[in-house]
């Protein structure tokens with residue numbers, strides 16, 4: 001356009017392009033809103049799913065590349081470190097030259113990988129202790145295996161830090177179902193074993209060691225069986241945080257929850273001291289800890305009694321090396337690429353610069369966040385966001401009065417908590433301050449030629465920062481998310497909602513676009529995050545972020561009944577792309593409650609805005625009311641598609657419902673949607689059993 005159109009015009013063309021007006025909005029609003037997008041979009045080779053939000057992510061990566069590659073005459077040392085790290089990461093020729101050596105040269109430091117070395121039993125086996133290897137994997141290599149050890153705010157004393165012991169949180173095959181190795185999971189299992197086999201073989205080859213394929217295969221099989229047994233020991237349904245909170249002394253862990261490997265009793269105090277010594281923090285038997293998974297530790301005893309120390313060492317080192325192949329030469333990356341293609345459908349690697357931009361952002365989020373904000377974030381959105389947060393918070397609070405299932409006492413406590421929620425918008429001022437930034441990264445120094453060492457340094461550094469917090473109070477002013485992040489968050493222990501700069505952009509938000517689009521976009525996100533304070537997990541925490549029950553038994557009973565309505569409703573959705581698998585309404589309950597609350601609160605806030613300020617001028621070029629545009633923009637934020645393999649993964653491990661069901665589920669439960677589109681009561685978009693919690 002030669003003439004400068006008001007910035008809302010791109011909104012109209014975007015909305016029209018993405019939708020398919022031939023679909024009846026009352027039949028399938030997702031198809032109506034996204035049909036246009038779905039017709040013209042393909043999932044890139046390097047992705048296993050692709051949606052409108054990925055386009056924002058791709059654009060952000062381009063911005064990050066630009067700022068990380070730009071040489072400027074004067075900059076803070078912290079920013080220089082980010083650029084050096086990036087340079088080492090994109091130095092493909094040098095990475096290729098180093099082959100697998102950076103990895104297999106450091107394996108002795110974690111007591112070696114038995115299947116990729118000779119004579120392990122004599123050289124390492126005799127003095128081997130499980131505590132030594134998993135302690136080191138934790139503090140030095142940021143790898144949690146068998147035991148999840150982390151330091152976090154005490155659930156019942158959110159100002160203090162405490163040590164937590166939890167069950168293993170991640171598995172090579174992602175979820176327990178894959179270990180059946182049957183039907184749709186058979187191929188993934190085989191590819192997983194092949195990945196381990198190929199990597200062990202490659203390391204032996206590069207080390208000049210002989211290869212007995214049958215021996216390697218046998219060890220691979222034992223390792224996968226061990227991992228399957230560990231996964232089988234994990235607690236699956238962990239809905240109530242109060243039930244996880246088992247505070248005890250380390251001596252109790254030794255007395256009740258210990259286990260053995262090759263008849264060596266695991267000593268929890270010795271293990272914990274091994275980790276805490278690295279940050280000069282003394283712990284002994286009387287140290288208080290929180291055991292999140294008593295039954296898992298009880299089962300671990302039986303699991304490990306079936307395996308040798310060699311099997312256990314093979315497994316724990318495998319969990320580390322399988323992550324690290326990504327930082328090595330093509331031959332090593334290929335062992336995992338083949339596996340990922342089968343597991344997720346991802347058919348090629350991401351462009352190296354994209355991977356490196358995200359890697360540096362993930363590790364030096366404060367420095368990269370500063371560059372991103374300076375380059376791409378218009379600061380004028382803060383007051384508009386504050387106004388919208390105020391609107392939506394008030395709607396949440398006033399809606400409480402309509403809830404017949406909640407008594408006055410509980411309502412008052414809910415109002416108090418809602419008022420206490422603190423909002424973080426865009427980025428923390430700290431990152432614009434040179435000495436703050438330089439201090440944050442003072443202990444880090446990178447080499448442009450040693451990418452793998454840089455990565456190891458980051459693994460140790462991140463863990464060290466966390467371990468050092470144990471004897472310190474929680475700093476409630478710390479931002480726990482970077483600025484270049486296209487997402488939003490709620491923290492129960494801080495009772496805080498966070499909207500990083502990355503999400504404050506179209507289609508979520510734009511000062512120039514109509515308010516109907518802003519409320520259907522970021523407005524719904526704001527409601528989503530506020531509602532997390534009251535979902536089936538967040539509701540257990542009080543306004544100060546402590547696990548304290550502020551509910552009357554009657555209100556609790558009613559809440560659980562209504563949340564079960566949501567859970568069973570979403571469980572009814574079956575997904576043809578995942579050959580008919582049903583959603584897991586329990587695993588996705590928190591996010592579904594948040595979505596259902598968010599859409600209602602944002603819509604009501606928009607209507608209040610219109611009452612205060614009058615109807616907005618219609619959007620030229622699209623004959624929809626602003627009520628309709630509100631829902632259209634919300635839905636289009638979720639336009640996207642999945643590869644079949646990724647569809648199964650999302651159902652198994654994503655706490656969010658798949659995108660189309662997030663739109664269908666929340667709108668079927670919200671009668672104002674049907675009103676806006678004049679849907680009659682037996683249309684698909686009107687649920688015959690509306691569920692409503694907030």
Ligand SMILES: CCCCC[C@H](S)C(=O)N[C@@H](Cc1ccccc1)C(=O)N[C@@H](C)C(=O)O
Pocket residue numbers: 487488489490524525528529532591637656
């Ligand atoms: C491991 C990350 C978990 C993120 C959890 C936060 S509460 C969340 O669910 N954020 C919302 C933000 C949002 C809400 C409504 C509409 C759009 C975007 C979310 O859905 N995040 C998605 C993108 C995700 O994290 O997968």
Ligand SMILES: [Zn+2]
Pocket residue numbers: 528532591594
């Ligand atoms: Zn959420």
